[in-house]
Amino acid sequence: MADSLLKVENLTTVFDAAGQRVVAVDDVSFEIGKGETLGLVGESGSGKSVTAFSIINLVPPPGRVTSGRALFQGRDLLALPEQDIRKVRGASIGMVFQEPAAALNPVMRVGAQIAETLTVHGLATRREARARAIELLRAVRIADPELRIDDYPQQLSGGMQQRVMIAIALACRPPLIIADEPTTALDVTVQAQILDLLRALTREFDVSLLLITHDLGVIAEIADRMAVMYAGRIVEEGPVREVFARPLHPYTQGLLNSIPGDAPGARLQAIAGVVPSLANLPPGCTFAPRCPHRMAVCTSAVPAIVEIEVGRTVRCYLRSNEAEAPRHARPAIETTHAVG
């Protein structure tokens, strides 16, 4: 991997409600390199959004991070006081959400909203900020930015609103953008345009992207590496091409197999059963009740993460004996590879 930009270690986030503890994110670790796009894919309740929100301290109460670290630019984001993390949000980590119409201020011109991001973080005077806002609108390929800058959000289509959100996220030239389902609310053709734009901008602005999505198609389009989440845990991680070509976890295999394919009229290969409730998780591997390869050991204890190859991990007993070595031995293994 390129130089690490964000390193999340053993993140756990819980929600305490009605005397019950719900673990929404369970011992999640991942890394994003400089300029890299990591896709975090999962279904509703998988914990993918809570993971992202935990990093920037935006988990809504009663949720709270109970353990872990998020190392970013030499600091642990999870240990920062609110006033400091507030400076990180927007300035060093840009954010793009699913519903641009809900994220934008409806009574403020779009140019002013971009400019505000710059002035709030003390990066420009008001006059400079307006000129920068026009540049940013041009960067996100909005035609006639000098005119559009004075539009209100509702004068723009959903796709254009999402471009404005991306311009705001880029305004302070952050090294990292977190995008939570950025194209889910958009039409297919607009989604394709926004994905093309995000892919181009990560290069032009040399920005890393943490992309949260439920859509494997979106991952295939723009992510370099992917991590698959299920019921609060990362179950598989690796380069996108390798995971698609050779999925290791039965859940990932099931997801990829259930995509409608080239056999019209045939039954789809569905994953049996339902996504478990986080408040009532099965013991051991949380996918075990739905897993076609279930073994006795699967319900005994949570399987450990094993590294099959460098940067290719899976949390599954089927693969436990394929591991090159226990995870803590990783540096030594890497050295061996370098020599060999």
Add this chain to the structure above:
Amino acid sequence: MPLVEVRRLTKHFARGGGLFAAKTIVHAVDDVSFDIEEGETFGLVGESGSGKSTTGRCMIRLIEPTSGAVRFRGDDVLAFDRARLRTARREMQMIFQDPYSSLNPRMRVADIVEEPLIIHRIGSRQERSDQVAELLRLVGLDPSHASRYPNEFSGGQRQRIGLARALALRPSFIIADEPVSALDVSIQAQVVNLLLDLQEQLKLTYLFIAHDLRLVRHICSRTAVMYLGKIVETGRTDSLFANPQHPYTRALLSAIPATNPGAPRQRMDLDPALVNREAPLREVGAGHFAAI
């Protein structure tokens, strides 16, 4: 004879109109015609605002169309009076996208599924109760859960409840408006399989309204593409996907997210200048028509 014939269906909505603003007419559905053969799955695809859902709703008169004709087994649905329309709706049912808002949260599952039978005065209490159990089994739900409320079920299970209700009157034609797009990925395939199984078992005909082109290609024998209220291309699904002719269809198909990462992309953006809104559908291949 086709099971359903839609002819020159048109729905205009008046929008705006205030002290100073003139009323504008929105052509939500604009001169739309197609046939659906008995036993087939006909796909209606398009993006938001294309008029695909309005077309479906006009066909069973959940929305009254402005003009045109909808014939079901040869009878003009738009000419039906209330009583005849009610009878017709026994044969034509609709299922909706959002299984969260389309079920009454204060009714038990048994009552939700039984309600159409009561409205149409079918069976004795005991017969209806037996039918509800049978319907729940048919859609893969445990009849012993019949006394539960919708909020005790997952999204996929709720879609099954909606389907059981739609099937209660033994319809032959079902309009499915984005039936799986609100469901989790791992659950979508289950519900699609259920729809395929039921079609085979009960000889159902579907109008499948969707924006997911991968799914449409998988389950629809024929497909119509809607753009700004008009059908711009229609034909056998394999022919339409293999050889799209209209610039909008081409843009739409090229936007389908890849499932082979790293493959070269050939994205075609739509140049609206290339779309001749007045062009009539003409035959571009066997049973394949495009408005070019």
